[in-house]
Amino acid sequence: MPPVLELRGITKRFPGVLANDRIDLTLNEGEILALLGENGAGKTTLMNVLYGLYTPDEGEIYVRGAKVDIHDPNDAISQGIGMVHQHFMLVPVFTVTENVMLGVESVRAGVFLDQDVAAARIREISSRFGLEVDPDAVVENLPVGVQQRVEIIKILYREADILILDEPTAVLTPQEAEDLFEIIRSLVAQGKSVIFITHKLKEVLAIADRITVLRDGRVAGSTACREATEASLAKMMVGREVILTVAKTPAQPGETVLEVQGLHVLDDRGSIAVNDASLHVRAGEVLGIAGVQGNGQTQLVEALTGLRRVERGKVTVLGQDTTHATPREITELGAAHVPEDRQQDGLVLPFPVGDNLVLNTYYVPPFANGVVLQQNEIDEAARERVERFDVRTPSIFVPTSTLSGGNQQKVIVAREFSRPIQLLIASQPTRGLDVGSIEYIHQRILHKRDEGTAVLLVSPELDEVISLSDRIAVMYEGQILATLPAEQATRERLGLLMAGVREASKAQVPA
Amino acid sequence: MSEKLETPSTDEASNEMERTGLRRLLVRGGALRSALLPILAVFTALIIGAVIMAVSSPDVIAAWRQVSQNPRGALSITWGTIRDAYMALFEGSFGNPARIIRAIDTMRETGESRELLEALRPFSESLVIATPYIFAGLAVALGFRGGLFNIGAEGQLFVGGLASVYIGYSISGLPRYVHLPLALLAGMLAGAIWGAIPGLLKARTGAHEVINTIMMNYIAFRLTDHLLQGPMARPDRLPITPEIKPSAYLPSLLPRPVRLHVGFFLALATAAVVYWFLWKTTRGFEIRMVGANPRAARYAGVHIIATTVLTMALSGALAGLAGANQVLGLDHRLVRAFSTGYGFDSIALALLGNSHPLGVVLSSLLFGFLRGGAARMQSVANVPVEIIRIIQGIVIVFVAAPAIIRAIYRLRVVREEETLLVRGWGS
Numbered sequence: 005m006p007p008v009l010e011l012r013g014i015t016k017r018f019p020g021v022l023a024n025d026r027i028d029l030t031l032n033e034g035e036i037l038a039l040l041g042e043n044g045a046g047k048t049t050l051m052n053v054l055y056g057l058y059t060p061d062e063g064e065i066y067v068r069g070a071k072v073d074i075h076d077p078n079d080a081i082s083q084g085i086g087m088v089h090q091h092f093m094l095v096p097v098f099t100v101t102e103n104v105m106l107g108v109e110s111v112r113a114g115v116f117l118d119q120d121v122a123a124a125r126i127r128e129i130s131s132r133f134g135l136e137v138d139p140d141a142v143v144e145n146l147p148v149g150v151q152q153r154v155e156i157i158k159i160l161y162r163e164a165d166i167l168i169l170d171e172p173t174a175v176l177t178p179q180e181a182e183d184l185f186e187i188i189r190s191l192v193a194q195g196k197s198v199i200f201i202t203h204k205l206k207e208v209l210a211i212a213d214r215i216t217v218l219r220d221g222r223v224a225g226s227t228a229c230r231e232a233t234e235a236s237l238a239k240m241m242v243g244r245e246v247i248l249t250v251a252k253t254p255a256q257p258g259e260t261v262l263e264v265q266g267l268h269v270l271d272d273r274g275s276i277a278v279n280d281a282s283l284h285v286r287a288g289e290v291l292g293i294a295g296v297q298g299n300g301q302t303q304l305v306e307a308l309t310g311l312r313r314v315e316r317g318k319v320t321v322l323g324q325d326t327t328h329a330t331p332r333e334i335t336e337l338g339a340a341h342v343p344e345d346r347q348q349d350g351l352v353l354p355f356p357v358g359d360n361l362v363l364n365t366y367y368v369p370p371f372a373n374g375v376v377l378q379q380n381e382i383d384e385a386a387r388e389r390v391e392r393f394d395v396r397t398p399s400i401f402v403p404t405s406t407l408s409g410g411n412q413q414k415v416i417v418a419r420e421f422s423r424p425i426q427l428l429i430a431s432q433p434t435r436g437l438d439v440g441s442i443e444y445i446h447q448r449i450l451h452k453r454d455e456g457t458a459v460l461l462v463s464p465e466l467d468e469v470i471s472l473s474d475r476i477a478v479m480y481e482g483q484i485l486a487t488l489p490a491e492q493a494t495r496e497r498l499g500l501l502m503a504g505v506r507e508a509s510k511a512q513v514p515a
Numbered sequence: 516m517s518e519k520l521e522t523p524s525t526d527e528a529s530n531e532m533e534r535t536g537l538r539r540l541l542v543r544g545g546a547l548r549s550a551l552l553p554i555l556a557v558f559t560a561l562i563i564g565a566v567i568m569a570v571s572s573p574d575v576i577a578a579w580r581q582v583s584q585n586p587r588g589a590l591s592i593t594w595g596t597i598r599d600a601y602m603a604l605f606e607g608s609f610g611n612p613a614r615i616i617r618a619i620d621t622m623r624e625t626g627e628s629r630e631l632l633e634a635l636r637p638f639s640e641s642l643v644i645a646t647p648y649i650f651a652g653l654a655v656a657l658g659f660r661g662g663l664f665n666i667g668a669e670g671q672l673f674v675g676g677l678a679s680v681y682i683g684y685s686i687s688g689l690p691r692y693v694h695l696p697l698a699l700l701a702g703m704l705a706g707a708i709w710g711a712i713p714g715l716l717k718a719r720t721g722a723h724e725v726i727n728t729i730m731m732n733y734i735a736f737r738l739t740d741h742l743l744q745g746p747m748a749r750p751d752r753l754p755i756t757p758e759i760k761p762s763a764y765l766p767s768l769l770p771r772p773v774r775l776h777v778g779f780f781l782a783l784a785t786a787a788v789v790y791w792f793l794w795k796t797t798r799g800f801e802i803r804m805v806g807a808n809p810r811a812a813r814y815a816g817v818h819i820i821a822t823t824v825l826t827m828a829l830s831g832a833l834a835g836l837a838g839a840n841q842v843l844g845l846d847h848r849l850v851r852a853f854s855t856g857y858g859f860d861s862i863a864l865a866l867l868g869n870s871h872p873l874g875v876v877l878s879s880l881l882f883g884f885l886r887g888g889a890a891r892m893q894s895v896a897n898v899p900v901e902i903i904r905i906i907q908g909i910v911i912v913f914v915a916a917p918a919i920i921r922a923i924y925r926l927r928v929v930r931e932e933e934t935l936l937v938r939g940w941g942s
Contacts, residue, residue, distance in 0.1 A: 311813060332816030343814060352808045363804070364815040367797045375796045 006069030008033045008197045009054075009085075009166055014063035016049055023049040024060070025221040031166065031199060034192050038212035038229075039201045042241055042438035044408045046221040047201045048090075051168050055087045056080045067166075086159025087168040092151055096144035101126060103143055104158050122161075129160050134190045149180030156187065167191065168199045173207055179296070185211050203241070203438050205234045217241055242440050250446045253454070255474040258287035261427050261458035262308070267317035269300070269307040277303035279482035280317070287426065290449070290459040291487075292473030294498050297464040300482035302344060305431045305462055309341045310334045321427060335364055337427075340420035342413075344431035344462075350416045351404050358386035358400035361419050385422075393418035394444070410441030417448055428452055431462045446472060466498060480504045549869050555920050556867075556913035557881065564906040565597045568898050572596050600896040604903075607891025608884035610637040632773050637887060639775040643845065645883025647672070647854070649782035650837035651861035652868060652875035653789050654706075654830045659870040660793055661826030662806035667713060667728025668834040669858025670735030671706040675835025677739060678705035680842040680849040681747065683759025694762040699839050706835015707828040709735065714827025718820040724827065732858075743851055756849045765844035778844035783876065785836065790872040802826050834858060863911045882907065 009031040016024040024046045031037050041047045052058045054065065056074040065072050067083045074080050080087070094103050101123045110118040123139040130137055135153045143151060152172060159167060169188075173181040188198055188211060202208060208215055208229070215232055217224045217240040225240045239245055262285040269278035277300045285291045295301055306312035308319060310331040319327045321337050335341075343349035351360050362371050362382050370381040386400040395414045397407055404412060413433070420428070430449060434442040449472060453459050463469050469476055470493065477487040478501035485501045501507070569575045578585070578592040611634065618631035651668045658665035665671075679702035686694065713727035743754040750757070765778045793799035804812040805822045813819055837857060842849050864882060868874025889903040913920050920926070 309814075330816065330818075331814060335816055341814070348808070349810050349814045352804055352811050354807050355804075359800070363811065366800055372797050375798060377795050377797060377800060379795070 007031055008068055010066040012064045014053055014060050016053055016058055016060050022221050027223055029216055031197050033197055034195055035213045036192055036198045036200055036211055038208040038215045039199055040208050040215055040241060041218035042203055043410055045218040047218055048170060051170060051201060081162050084165045086162060086164030088155045088172060090171045090174060092155055094143050094151060094154060098143060100137055100141050100143060100154050101139045103154055104161050108162060126157055129157050134187055149176050166197050170201045205237050219243055238439050250471045252450055255289040257289040260284050260286050261322055263320045265318045268315040269303045269312055270315055271303055277482050281484045283477055283484060285458040285460050287458050288453060288456045289474040290453050290461055290472050292469035292476045293462045293479055294466055294469045294476055294502060295479035296502055299479045301462045301479055305429055308429055338425050339427040340425040342416055342420055342430040342433045346413055346416055351412060353405035354403050356401045357397050357404050357415060358383055360404050360415050361386040361389050389418040389422050410437045413437055417445060421448060421452060425457055428457050428459045478502055552917050552920055553867055553914060555924055556910050559913060560906045560909035563909050564902055567905060568597055568600050568902055569593050600892055600898040603892040603895040604888035607637055607888030608641045610634055632769060636772050639773045641883045641887030642779050643774050644886050645879045646779045646782050647837040647840055647857045648861060648864055648879035648882055649786060649876055650840055651834050651857050652864035652879050653786055653872060654833035655861045655865035656870040656875050657789060658826060658830040659865055660806050661802040663826055664725050665728055665830045666725055667731045668861050670732035671709045671831040671834035672838035672854050672858045673735040673739050674709045675702035675706040676838030676842045676849050676853060678702050679839035680756050680759055683763035684757040687760050689762055691762045698763040698843055702835045702839025703832040707832040710831020711824055711828040714824040718823035754851055758848045763843055776844040778840040786872040786876045867914045
């Protein structure tokens with residue numbers, strides 16, 4: 005039997021870039037194929053070719069042994085190919101049913117929407133594949149993981165049997181990711197075939213049957229999952245040996261730099277997000293905050309950096325009360341902030357790389373003389389930082405939006421790390437980054453620690469928190485349930501705390 | 516292209532280019548690239564204007580009725596109509612080159628300058644029309660850069676004119692170097708206040724500046740009406756203000772009939788200052804930061820409320836200068852409806868000029884020349900003035916919808932952010 009899908013020699017050029025270079029790819033029926041590669045390796049381009057969003061310059065596509073031409077997504081859908089994009093294509097104010105039937109509406113008497121028929125089919129699809137969802141729920145009220153299920157239902161509703169999932173776990177909590185894997189397994193068990201695009205090694209090993217690795221637009225290798233290890237995949241992805249575990253010396257903690265007492269903070273809707281949180285971070289140590297996303301970490305960091313109002317409690321930085329200080333006052337005390345959402349908060353994307361490298365220091369000498377910007381000084385500092393932090397950019401004058409995610413994050417790191425800082429607040433510093441960049445940013449953070457900077461690290465990635473932190477605090481529903489020394493913090497213990505299970509009081513180390 | 520492509524790090528050649536500044540010009544300003552679209556938009560609009568002229572001309576229609584008998588004639592009449600119209604437009608906006616050269620010769624031989632001034636008058640008139648466009652266009656452009664849509668330039672222009680004219684006629688005995696700056700300053704200040712109010716409302720309460728600047732326009736218009744009917748009316752109670760003292764005049768550069776005055780050069784200088792301010796000062800950097808990404812600006816320590824108010828105040832001050840320019844340079848008093856929508860047209864100019872001071876100057880000159888030549892086009896070539904309005908409108912449509920121009924000329928899309936306009940309406 006021919007493979008359900010076969011790509012032969014796909015080549016796609018963009019001005020100045022060879023995004024896909026003679027790529028061959030095979031997908032068998034009932035198989036989960038992981039397409040692995042760093043950001044910019046050409047994964048998404050290849051899938052957009054397959055989905056008809058790009059026309060390949062060369063190469064052929066075969067579906068069940070027959071050569072097909074795919075010019076637009078409608079062609080792809082009629083060949084049974086469906087795609088779940090990284091960013092969902094849903095109408096937030098519509099119900100699940102309305103979203104699913106959008107474009108393929110069932111109608112009565114020619115004009116009246118027949119939502120009942122559609123809802124019934126959605127229920128049937130959900131129960132068949134374990135995709136739990138309420139057809140009448142309004143999409144904007146659903147958690148991200150459920151919205152993703154709606155996307156999957158959408159393509160199953162259109163009778164796709166080849167499913168492409170583009171970085172599906174990027175937006176999910178670990179538990180939601182587990183649920184998704186269950187769904188994928190149930191899909192292939194019933195004869196569907198899945199291409200799973202990712203740059204996360206652990207996921208690939210957990211879910212895939214076969215793995216194809218892309219690097220610089222070419223196939224770097226294909227392997228059966230059982231023959232692959234994290235190290236072998238990382239090497240294939242990056243093209244060199246990668247250190248996956250961070251080598252770290254014991255911390256030499258000094259005086260307390262950040263002290264938080266009984267902090268209360270509200271979220272945008274006015275409900276309590278941080279509830280009586282207390283913690284402290286000393287110079288030369290990393291305090292990691294673990295916790296499932298959405299348990300108040302975002303608001304905690306915003307409150308500490310002056311971006312959100314503190315309702316009650318006290319924050320001091322180096323002995324100074326910063327409870328109600330502005331972001332600039334806190335920065336000027338020697339605090340740096342790597343924000344959770346780099347594109348929204350950390351960068352002005354249309355601005356040149358050089359401007360973003362001085363985004364919060366543009367007004368002080370040598371970058372400004374009074375009110376006049378000293379462009380030569382700015383350019384010089386920017387060039388030096390680009391060089392020192394290995395930011396891959398054609399020049400410091402290109403818009404920051406043209407850089408890859410990893411390099412955008414390096415711009416922020418370069419900016420925050422190249423001034424003297426006593427306190428570093430890093431929120432999800434490696435979110436969405438590839439292996440090479442993660443390795444680099446982890447090393448930089450530890451390097452800062454060893455220089456005597458107090459580091460507060462917030463991350464939903466448990467591995468990241470465990471490998472970098474000297475002490476770990478677990479946040480659950482706005483509270484800090486416990487703070488543990490790293491050597492006592494096993495995954496199991498942290499996992500229970502993250503789920504809200506309190507320990508016996510003797511185990512609690514005061515924050 | 517959702518997947519960003521890694522670009523190679525700087526090599527020596529590009530370093531060399533950076534040092535020479537060539538690359539800096541091309542990459543940073545992107546001047547050539549960002550000028551291409553407006554230029555093509557104008558070019559295409561002129562062609563469409565030609566088609567409209569042809570199909571609406573009775574002569575051309577008559578000729579095409581008999582196209583089977585005389586195909587060559589139909590074509591040549593069509594061509595002739597278009598050519599005559601655009602020639603008239605050109606002469607109306609720049610003057611007749613032959614006449615100018617002859618006039619120069621006459622002056623050389625006889626010392627008689629009247630003929631030269633007459634010959635230069637069309638050109639001067641175009642610049643006179645362009646002057647308030649530059650001021651008001653800069654006002655809107657500065658707002659756009661700060662992420663604010665200042666629809667209130669017209670109202671700010673009115674209060675600017677009112678304040679300037681008041682200082683101009685009510686004070687006497689001052690030397691020009693005190694009186695004129697004072698009058699200009701009053702216009703700026705009034706405009707700044709008129710702009711700062713919606714700015715403050717926006718920053719403090721989130722009230723959308725589009726709504727509030729429109730409301731401020733109405734207040735400005737009715738305030739003008741009220742003042743002209745009483746407090747500021749001429750002694751004979753006509754709805755006209757008294758004439759300003761000559762010491763508050765923006766001086767003319769040449770004798771009549773050339774009306775060109777210092778205001779035009781003041782406008783050019785203002786454009787340079789706005790450029791310097793936005794790109795070379797910390798305050799300008801803050802304004803652009805807030806405009807491009809307010810969340811990042813807040814993260815970087817920028818005071819959003821103060822910056823929003825400052826942006827609107829500066830925008831209003833520039834629009835106020837447009838009003839001051841009209842009363843101090845041209846009319847020397849204020850009459851009802853003394854602006855014919857300069858403040859509204861300036862929104863289009865800021866768009867056309869990509870919210871860049873140089874772009875605003877160039878598009879203002881373009882509109883000045885189009886408007887300046889329109890009258891002659893009507894009188895000489897018998898083409899209605901409205902054609903110019905149509906051409907202006909088409910230019911704006913093309914600039915606002917660049918996809919049309921890209922499709923016509925098969926231009927590639929240039930990355931993502933190619934122009935920065937305003938954030939979403941709901942923001």
